[in-house]
Amino acid sequence: MIRPIVKDILFLQRKAEKASRKDASDGRDLLDTLTAHSDTCVGMAANMIGSTKAIIAVREEDHLLLMYNPKIILHSLTSYKTEEGCLCLFGRRLCRRYDYITVRYEDENFHKKKKRFSGFTAEIVQHEMDHLQGILI
Numbered sequence: 066m067i068r069p070i071v072k073d074i075l076f077l078q079r080k081a082e083k084a085s086r087k088d089a090s091d092g093r094d095l096l097d098t099l100t101a102h103s104d105t106c107v108g109m110a111a112n113m114i115g116s117t118k119a120i121i122a123v124r125e126e127d128h129l130l131l132m133y134n135p136k137i138i139l140h141s142l143t144s145y146k147t148e149e150g151c152l153c154l155f156g157r158r159l160c161r162r163y164d165y166i167t168v169r170y171e172d173e174n175f176h177k178k179k180k181r182f183s184g185f186t187a188e189i190v191q192h193e194m195d196h197l198q199g200i201l202i
């Protein structure tokens with residue numbers, strides 16, 4: 066189900082709660098909503114659709130990747146400055162991102178996974194994981 070984009074700053078600043086199998090419908094809705102906004106958006110966190118759970122979805126090349134309870138377990142020593150926008154906020158904001166990251170997460174079937182991201186995909190993942198911490202960029 067496509068859900069409306071949340072723009073309430075106080076809600077968006079809340080830290081996410083651990084997701085479980087009971088939250089699978091939020092994951093499906095997150096994918097549906099990201100697909101509906103694919104012309105202007107490459108990633109979303111669950112709080113953007115009104116869920117308090119730790120779930121993100123990102124476009125990775127030609128498919129969407131859904132991650133429950135993602136955690137960065139390794140990152141590059143080097144980082145860069147960039148400017149990012151978000152459907153939840155007006156305008157663009159400066160931020161700093163790592164060149165690459167390794168993330169531990171649970172997939173759509175709640176199987177434990179670990180994956181390394183670099184380039185633009187790493188930037189997207191970091192942006193969405195900021196959302197899970199209540200950090201708005």
